[in-house]
Amino acid sequence: MNKVITISREFGSGGRELGVKLAQTLGISFYDKELISMAADESDISEEAFLHYDENMPFVQDPLDRHFYSPFSSVYEVPMSDQLFFAQSRVIKRLAEQGPCVIVGRCADMVLDDSINLFIYAKMKSRIKRMNSLETGVAPEQMESRIRDVDRKRKDYYQYYTGNEWGKAQNYHLCLESGLVGVDGCLKAVLAYLEGLNQQ
Amino acid sequence: MNKVITISREFGSGGRELGVKLAQTLGISFYDKELISMAADESDISEEAFLHYDENMPFVQDPLDRHFYSPFSSVYEVPMSDQLFFAQSRVIKRLAEQGPCVIVGRCADMVLDDSINLFIYAKMKSRIKRMNSLETGVAPEQMESRIRDVDRKRKDYYQYYTGNEWGKAQNYHLCLESGLVGVDGCLKAVLAYLEGLNQQ
Numbered sequence: 036m037n038k039v040i041t042i043s044r045e046f047g048s049g050g051r052e053l054g055v056k057l058a059q060t061l062g063i064s065f066y067d068k069e070l071i072s073m074a075a076d077e078s079d080i081s082e083e084a085f086l087h088y089d090e091n092m093p094f095v096q097d098p099l100d101r102h103f104y105s106p107f108s109s110v111y112e113v114p115m116s117d118q119l120f121f122a123q124s125r126v127i128k129r130l131a132e133q134g135p136c137v138i139v140g141r142c143a144d145m146v147l148d149d150s151i152n153l154f155i156y157a158k159m160k161s162r163i164k165r166m167n168s169l170e171t172g173v174a175p176e177q178m179e180s181r182i183r184d185v186d187r188k189r190k191d192y193y194q195y196y197t198g199n200e201w202g203k204a205q206n207y208h209l210c211l212e213s214g215l216v217g218v219d220g221c222l223k224a225v226l227a228y229l230e231g232l233n234q235q
Numbered sequence: 236m237n238k239v240i241t242i243s244r245e246f247g248s249g250g251r252e253l254g255v256k257l258a259q260t261l262g263i264s265f266y267d268k269e270l271i272s273m274a275a276d277e278s279d280i281s282e283e284a285f286l287h288y289d290e291n292m293p294f295v296q297d298p299l300d301r302h303f304y305s306p307f308s309s310v311y312e313v314p315m316s317d318q319l320f321f322a323q324s325r326v327i328k329r330l331a332e333q334g335p336c337v338i339v340g341r342c343a344d345m346v347l348d349d350s351i352n353l354f355i356y357a358k359m360k361s362r363i364k365r366m367n368s369l370e371t372g373v374a375p376e377q378m379e380s381r382i383r384d385v386d387r388k389r390k391d392y393y394q395y396y397t398g399n400e401w402g403k404a405q406n407y408h409l410c411l412e413s414g415l416v417g418v419d420g421c422l423k424a425v426l427a428y429l430e431g432l433n434q435q
Contacts, residue, residue, distance in 0.1 A: 045405075151415070156405050204402045205245075205356050209424065210410035215351070220431020224409065227427035231420020 047162030247362030
């Protein structure tokens with residue numbers, strides 16, 4: 036297996052955990068939040084600013100970002116969220132050139148031309164259960180609204196930067212519902228699918 | 236594995252072949268076109284009429300079907316395409332009660348409550364190649380338009396009868412692109428996923 040694997044995921048579906056286990060099993064690198072500091076390193080933007088705009092569409096989180104387009108500004112400035120996206124995309128392309136790895140989120144499936152693209156999702160009930168067992172800072176009764184909020188941002192971000200529909204099966208190679216068989220069940224299915232690559 | 240497996244598929248993706256092989260491997264029954272004669276058997280409609288309306292939304296194929304809704308008719312009659320859908324749905328539910336099986340198409344994923352639902356698709360180039368090797372009656376240069384035509388009908392039919400989006404990953408448990416790893420590669424991934432069912 037010499038391909039980059041990208042993982043898009045609904046919040047709370049276990050997509051990140053699947054990515055970690057997949058990378059471990061295949062003996063390749065794993066990138067998720069690491070991409071933020073790597074992109075910050077190669078740009079003039081602070082890691083804090085990157086964290087603020089991570090996987091957010093311009094203007095959605097911060098209306099002030101809009102002023103970059105102001106006609107009163109003498110210099111045209113690129114919105115911070117776009118700068119973040121471009122810097123992350125450059126990092127993603129460079130990582131892909133270095134060899135196989137697993138990359139979570141950040142539209143990596145559309146940034147790269149030749150990756151294997153996974154989409155992980157689960158029924159809301161199963162995601163609430165999972166997140167309530169992982170996040171202690173959110174009241175259980177508020178978890179559904181938090182999940183819907185993160186999903187909406189990811190969806191908007193994906194559609195803004197790729198023009199494609201988030202979660203449309205045909206945009207990915209393999210889409211897995213993780214609630215039914217768990218992250219480990221999904222991992223086995225992904226490994227079996229990847230085996231098929233070597234036999235084609 | 237004691238569940239019914241339903242397969243939705245893009246035309247030319249090998250979804251039917253996957254279904255046949257899956258049923259063989261699991262030692263369970265397989266239903267595709269067979270559902271038509273079974274539905275005809277249990278209704279007063281001829282198999283020919285069923286074939287005409289199979290996986291077609293009302294009015295799409297035959298504008299005459301519309302007259303059933305005519306305000307000038309003294310008796311309200313259900314359109315033939317709806318009669319077919321209802322008869323097939325009854326057959327699908329009865330089959331599911333009898334035990335595990337594989338059912339291709341006909342919105343079986345939405346007709347049943349507790350099935351494992353697969354969606355099989357592939358890039359257009361790969362589907363054209365596949366269909367040109369299987370169908371000799373269609374000129375190779377016309378294959379793409381034939382594929383798009385069948386897909387559009389399946390999509391309209393699915394959306395008309397289920398209100399859901401055809402090909403949206405979250406409507407299925409497992410969605411597989413078959414061009415990359417072939418039908419046999421997909422089969423292995425499905426079997427690995429199903430194994431996870433027993434370990435949950």
